Amino acid sequence: MNEKNIIVGLDVGTTKVCTIVGLQHPNQELEIIGIGTHPSYGLKKGSVVNIDKTVRSIQASLEEARLMAGVNIVGATIGIAGSHIYSFNSSGVVAIKGKEITQDDVDRVLEAARAVVIPSDRDILHVIPQEFRVDNTTGIKNPIGMCGVRLEAHVHIVTGSIPLIQNLVKCVEQTGIEAEHITLQPLASSEAVLSYEEKELGVVLVDIGGGTTDIAVWKDGSLIHSQIIPIGGNHFTNDLAVALKIPHNEAERIKINHGSVLAEQLNQSAHITVQGLSGTKPCEVQLSVVAEVLGARAEELFDVVRYMVEEKKLHDQIAGGFVLTGGGALIKGLPELGEYILMRSCKIGYPIPFGGMTNIMQNPKYSTVLGLLIEASKRKPYTPTQNQSSNNHRVMFNSKDKDSNHSNTDLIGKLSESLKSVFKEIF
């Protein structure tokens, strides 16, 4: 096996760390050859709060995937979320130098679009082109080769807190592998779950994880809004634990096996036996009480999503409705309640299958890591030669990359710079 054609997606989530190893075939087909999942103990609401525990979880997940794939892992594309992520739209304009627009003009206009003032403790993670305008022509995805005098770029910029990005990169690199790229998690989940048509028509991806709910709004094939909401599946579990005065693991079991956010979907009078806190006796709980607790949290979450849609004036842009993914989307009744509150179609988004994907992987909780793998494969096409350059598995960074000062801040700078090559893939 040519290990140069091995690519890896690594999702460091609040509840689990998941590694997927893929093999790129000569026909560019991607095959999953290794999977490793391990519970995550060092994160809270998507951000690292304990370095040692996070490193151990990543190590365990990498080891499992490494054993299954039978290959060495040297680097991975990693996902990022957390409430420190903030994104906004921006634009830039440049005069066209020659008669035809070149890659250099596109680079310049993207540079102009990203020239916005951001706080010194934040860094730009992504600058994602939405559309280009050449003179009076709008809606252009790739302006190279077109003629004009004025080139305008509209972009979506994603920023994150430098210390929190550094913590994640540090945890990954302490396991001995390289964090080759950092990708916003809902962007990766979109890649795994949404169809081309949905992105064109307008759709809201809602990835309900353990600690956060990550949003990506697409229209005309472009990302027009992204947001991280600090509410996830764990909040549903905590609510149950507090309301029923039961241990967290018992609350998790009830949520998964008996929970629903709609009391109407349940046999109203049915009861279940729950284990109390240590030293207390098991007791009987009515299922409708469980649904009431979970339903209140779901309503809160959908209210935040609805507020976002209103605030960003997205209502007319999302004819494709809402696609719920992430492990938290599996709580029964969520799509129905979502449809009622959001007044748009709402469905569960499962990862679209590709080579080697098993039934187990076709679970919404693997959307992010599968998307990370797909993104990594797009950046690293199949390499047939044996004498390939030693840094072929790294994306081409631009001028900043030539700086050999490898501080973490520089790494983040490089990662953000790499987006030009990354997002050419989107179009």
Ligand SMILES: Nc1ncnc2c1ncn2[C@@H]1O[C@H](COP(=O)(O)OP(=O)(O)OP(=O)(O)O)[C@@H](O)[C@H]1O
């Ligand atoms: N079958 C199920 N029914 C209900 N909830 C489920 C089910 N399976 C998983 N969950 C919930 O999904 C959540 C974890 O989802 P996921 O694995 O997508 O999160 P994560 O990626 O680790 O976290 P995050 O993305 O927030 O960092 C947990 O709260 C878990 O209870």
Ligand SMILES: [Mg+2]
């Ligand atoms: Mg996740």
